[in-house]
Amino acid sequence: MQTISLPEHRIFKIIAEAAAQLQVETYVIGGFVRDLILKRPSKDIDVVCVGDGPALAQKVANLLPEKPSVTIFKNFGTAMLRTDDWEVEFVGARRESYRSNSRKPEVEAGTLQDDLNRRDFTINALGISLNQDNFGALIDAFNGVGDIRRKIMKTPLDPDITFTDDPLRMMRAIRFATQLDFDIDPDTYDALSRNKERIQIISKERIADELNKIILAKTPSYGFKLLYQCGLLELIFPKMTALQGVETINGNTHKDNFYHTLQVLDNVAKTSDNLWLRWAAILHDIAKPETKRYSEKVGWTFHGHEDRGARQVPKIFAELKLPLNEHMRYVQKLVKLHLRPIALVKDSVTDSAVRRLLYEAGDDIDDLMVLCNADITSKDHNKVKKYLQNFKKVDQKMKQVEETDKLRNFQPVITGEIIMATFGLKPSREVGIIKESLTEAILEGEIKNEYDQAFAYMLQKGQTMGLVPVNG
Known part of the structure; x- marks a missing residue:
């Protein structure tokens, strides 16, 4: 049995103690485990227990000396607490089933294996036991560690089912591949193309969130090329795909503005x-x-x-x-x-x-x-x-x-208030004309943006417009 050393922080032992007191199987799962193996910093922990997730969160909070508050999300059956600069989310293991017109699943309590089955990618279907009899044991039902070593994105189950159930996972596949510099497994990639139309049931806000994460990657062009090649970019951002292509007339060819844009983005x-x-x-x-x-x-x-x-x-x-x-x-x-x-x-x-x-x-x-x-x-x-x-x-x-x-x-040192006071004006077109003229004179280098020069220029401009200073 392979074991993994968890970071030296009290939170893991306290979760294990709380789980023992409640007698529920408990595991750290998902992205935190992936990042631990990849040696990427992460302080967002997902905890799955075979039981009541919010009850475990409350027990952990009671065992922590500072007694942090627990936020419970009843609709999702999850709970979250913060300790030091760590954020910990708790959920009970569950199985899911989907309807064709929604990415929101029907959820019921399940086993750890059920919970791993519903994960989006093998590299995220990893767990570390927090149970007393095998603390630190790696749970790897789909050879996620092997896929991390091979730098491959792959779904745990049939990719067509994975992407049909939750089409946002198509964006996530490309986002993770871009962030981690991974390839996408050929069968998984082909399923992106086959299921691309399903992306239309996803809210634009969720798509934008994933798109922004791709844009913030070290080499964002990689993600955009994947989006373009599988057909997703045409559906979510058609104006960008319109940049692609070259045309030649009489031997004159312009550059491909899509690939030029990606180069500028990488630069x-x-x-x-x-x-x-x-x-x-x-x-x-x-x-x-x-x-x-x-x-x-x-x-x-x-x-x-x-x-x-x-x-x-x-x-x-x-x-x-x-x-x-x-x-x-x-x-x-x-x-x-x-x-x-x-x-x-x-x-x-x-x-x-x-x-x-x-x-x-x-x-x-x-x-x-x-x-x-x-x-x-x-x-x-x-x-x-x-x-x-x-x-x-x-x-x-x-x-x-x-x-x-x-x-x-x-800003010109002569303000609208000074212009109005000098010529006895109310807010009007004349005030705007003088202000704009002053700005132009400064930008053209005719006068410096200093009070005496600017005031003299204002008086002169006002005179040409037939305005008379209040005091003379």
Whole structure:
């Protein structure tokens, strides 16, 4: 019998003691065991007992010195408590049966084997005994340890049944494969393609949750390629699959924007774990299919794809059930501005163009530059190297202008209140015109954002509009 050493923490011995007092078989099960074998850090423990899970949770809480509160989820027959920085969930062993129109199973009490049978993948159908007679013994009914060693994702039972019962498991198969850098067993993978249409009974929120976990993986392109190849991506995010493909006219071929996007996403992932910056990478060229044009003079163009793409961001976020808040606005801004730094590469670029970009990007300028650097993809390594060197010059140029003018998120020193008080105005179109004119003058370098210069400019602008200062 193979045994596994559990981490040195009181919680395991206390659960074992509580189980002994209640005389129920108890096991740590699932992802915690998998991560223990993979040596991945985890402090989320799933505990299965052949009996009443919430009653075991309450007994454990009573034995812990700090007496933590127990949260009971009656609808699911589970309970959860936190101790130190560990989160422990308790459930009674159960068997499940499914209806075709729902992923919510009919549940009844079962044996440990019943509970293992309902697990999504062999690598998650692992247990460690917390019972006194075989504490630490590994329970491995489906050779999950072997699949971990072979780096294979595989379902414990027939994959068609597994995915038909709960179609979210198809997303989870790809998510785990991406996170762990595992292959998917051929029979299991074929079942993804066969059952892909079942994903439509899953809520978009649950799909987005799995998609975000794929995006946050070390090499997210792997997950997107799996989603694309098995047909799931077309069902959950068709606008992204529309990027795929190349067209050739008179020997001129444009790049495949789907695989380019995945390269940009991986490039961003190498330098940032910001989920929303990674979403900006995914969406930066999303409007290229509808802006694609060919002319004999210049070949393939995608004019305006950045503006059109930015306008589409709110709709895409709404469709995917992503948050319509500051995260969406951040992605929208980066999509809109992602071509702007490239234009600054030219030596002839004025300081005012740099000021304008700093003003529009604000505190997100550094993330914008990460995206722009990531957007430089080519099979020609010399071309990539040259572009990256040019971008260093842009960085330098922006730092110099920023040092002098401090333009990130700047606000003109002359406020709307000062304009109204000076000319005896109420909130009106005239106030807006003067404010906008002041901003433009500062960005163009005509005046500095200092009170005396800005006030004099305001008076002059007001005069041209026929306005007279209240005091003179």
